[in-house]
Amino acid sequence: MRCDVCGKPASVHEIVINNGEKTEVHLCLEHAVEAGLSIPSAQPIAKLLAGQVRKKQRPVTILCPHCGLSLSDFKKSARLGCPHCYDSLGESLEAAIMGTQGGASAHHGESPTNASTMEANRLLRASLVRELEAAVSAEQYERAAGLRDRLQSLAEDDGPERATGADGQ
Amino acid sequence: MRLVTPSIWTAGEGPDSDVVMSTRVRLARNLQEVTFIGRASLIQATETAQAVQRAVARSESLKGMNWLDLTAITARDRALLVERGLVGEHFSTANHPRGMAIADHGEVSILANEEDHVRVQAVRSGSRVAQALEAARDVEQALGQHLPFAFHSRWGFLTACPTNVGTGLRVSVMVSLPAMALTGQVPRLQRAAKELHLAIRGFRGEGTGHEADLFQVSNQITLGRSASELADDFSRAIVPELVEWERAARRAYLQANRWPAIDRAAREVAMLQSCRLMARDEAMKRLGRVRLGVSLGLIQGASYVQLSSLMLRIQPEHLAIERPAASHGVEQDRLERARLLRESFASVSVSGCDAS
Numbered sequence: 019m020r021c022d023v024c025g026k027p028a029s030v031h032e033i034v035i036n037n038g039e040k041t042e043v044h045l046c047l048e049h050a051v052e053a054g055l056s057i058p059s060a061q062p063i064a065k066l067l068a069g070q071v072r073k074k075q076r077p078v079t080i081l082c083p084h085c086g087l088s089l090s091d092f093k094k095s096a097r098l099g100c101p102h103c104y105d106s107l108g109e110s111l112e113a114a115i116m117g118t119q120g121g122a123s124a125h126h127g128e129s130p131t132n133a134s135t136m137e138a139n140r141l142l143r144a145s146l147v148r149e150l151e152a153a154v155s156a157e158q159y160e161r162a163a164g165l166r167d168r169l170q171s172l173a174e175d176d177g178p179e180r181a182t183g184a185d186g187q
Numbered sequence: 188m189r190l191v192t193p194s195i196w197t198a199g200e201g202p203d204s205d206v207v208m209s210t211r212v213r214l215a216r217n218l219q220e221v222t223f224i225g226r227a228s229l230i231q232a233t234e235t236a237q238a239v240q241r242a243v244a245r246s247e248s249l250k251g252m253n254w255l256d257l258t259a260i261t262a263r264d265r266a267l268l269v270e271r272g273l274v275g276e277h278f279s280t281a282n283h284p285r286g287m288a289i290a291d292h293g294e295v296s297i298l299a300n301e302e303d304h305v306r307v308q309a310v311r312s313g314s315r316v317a318q319a320l321e322a323a324r325d326v327e328q329a330l331g332q333h334l335p336f337a338f339h340s341r342w343g344f345l346t347a348c349p350t351n352v353g354t355g356l357r358v359s360v361m362v363s364l365p366a367m368a369l370t371g372q373v374p375r376l377q378r379a380a381k382e383l384h385l386a387i388r389g390f391r392g393e394g395t396g397h398e399a400d401l402f403q404v405s406n407q408i409t410l411g412r413s414a415s416e417l418a419d420d421f422s423r424a425i426v427p428e429l430v431e432w433e434r435a436a437r438r439a440y441l442q443a444n445r446w447p448a449i450d451r452a453a454r455e456v457a458m459l460q461s462c463r464l465m466a467r468d469e470a471m472k473r474l475g476r477v478r479l480g481v482s483l484g485l486i487q488g489a490s491y492v493q494l495s496s497l498m499l500r501i502q503p504e505h506l507a508i509e510r511p512a513a514s515h516g517v518e519q520d521r522l523e524r525a526r527l528l529r530e531s532f533a534s535v536s537v538s539g540c541d542a543s
């Protein structure tokens with residue numbers, strides 16, 4: 019079923035009876051909230067996501083290239099694998115999140131304070147090194163070359179910062 | 188490690204403490220570019236725990252916290268942390284590298300490698316949602332100076348479970364609802380909670396019964412509204428509503444059942460004054476009933492402060508610290524627990540018993 023308004027996958031289905039006339043209404047969460055319909059609350063997220071994904075993919079399909087999360091992994095734990103999953107899983111996750119969050123579709127409120135870029139780079143470097151090792155051992159040379167470039171540009175960015183000792187270390 | 192100082196949240200005082208025992212606020216955070224704990228390798232998990240520990244040590248306002256390596260402390264110390272409500276059973280017994288920083292007798296703590304890389308939690312006695320949020324936020328901001336938190340322009344702070352995404356905030360109040368339980372209003376409460384997107388759990392979290400008529404009420408929605416707005420829902424609407432509901436149930440119950448209520452209270456006190464063996468679960472149940480008697484004004488000589496601290500002191504590890512016995516075992520435990528309760532209730536009395 020598709021949303022009557024925008025055509026996205028519908029999550030709320032209502033039967034409206036008006037003057038003895040029965041009409042079915044199908045809406046995505048966003049438009050259901052707008053229409054003042056009650057949102058099915060607290061559905062298990064794994065079930066919701068599985069419902070979204072299954073239409074297109076098999077359970078073993080890798081959903082996130084960064085961490086290798088598959089649909090069956092997610093169904094088992096109901097946990098994502100890494101921060102990139104939020105982009106990798108795309109629309110399926112979007113619908114699942116809105117389903118468990120009462121129709122909310124974006125964050126509102128605080129954003130992070132200025133985190134130390136030094137620590138950020140250190141962590142990023144560590145994760146790139148690991149990815150690089152994995153790419154090399156899997157003989158994915160093209161990917162490895164890309165990762166090496168990113169590591170190199172990261173090292174250049176780091177130079178002046180290290181010289182001024184921005185992080186007090 | 189010795190956590191012998193009673194933790195603040197069992198102090199049993201604070202606003203609306205006849206109903207609200209404690210308030211807890213948790214903020215979940217993860218590190219940019221780092222695999223979540225569920226899929227992290229041993230090396231990655233070690234690096235994350237070290238990064239959190241380093242951030243605590245570097246922060247001017249956090250460096251006074253005590254760092255505990257959960258893989259290095261004894262199983263009994265871990266059990267003590269569980270009894271305190273500082274960590275869950277799962278975090279306590281997991282196998283991966285993990286640790287925590289604790290300040291002020293557990294009023295504020297930071298968990299590294301729980302379900303998320305970082306979980307900041309603040310606990311206060313009574314109904315103090317705003318203060319708990321402020322305390323948790325101070326720690327989160329101090330950590331944020333040294334740790335890059337994963338943040339998404341649309342989804343906000345990213346969490347391992349999408350049900351926590353956005354603010355990563357969980358507000359949870361531990362409420363004592365003996366009169367609502369006694370008068371069969373728990374299903375009504377559960378229906379109302381569902382409608383308001385609130386979760387209701389037992390004393391020890393998910394899947395536990397409502398031991399001693401204690402319930403944890405917490406938000407399920409973490410996205411789309413700011414942390415302050417979500418917290419305000421609790422302090423302005425949810426908590427006052429719950430408190431009023433339970434108080435009304437207490438008044439109505441006492442009015443309709445004066446003698447049964449007095450009889451019940453008197454029997455409970457007599458039982459606690461004369462027991463010789465007492466299992467943990469039974470003790471919790473009886474302390475919950477005594478709490479009802481106190482809230483109805485029927486029991487003299489027992490305060491909420493005393494009852495809250497007893498609920499902690501009768502737990503196995505706390506009992507063992509307070510009363511080191513020559514031998515430890517279930518029987519010894521039950522003997523010591525009964526002795527502690529008899530002593531605590533020696534001068535407690537029930538009013539109205541001699542009226543006719």
Ligand SMILES: [Zn+2]
Pocket residue numbers: 021022023024025026045046047048049
């Ligand atoms: Zn729509």
Ligand SMILES: [Zn+2]
Pocket residue numbers: 082083084085086087098099100101102103104106
């Ligand atoms: Zn991922």
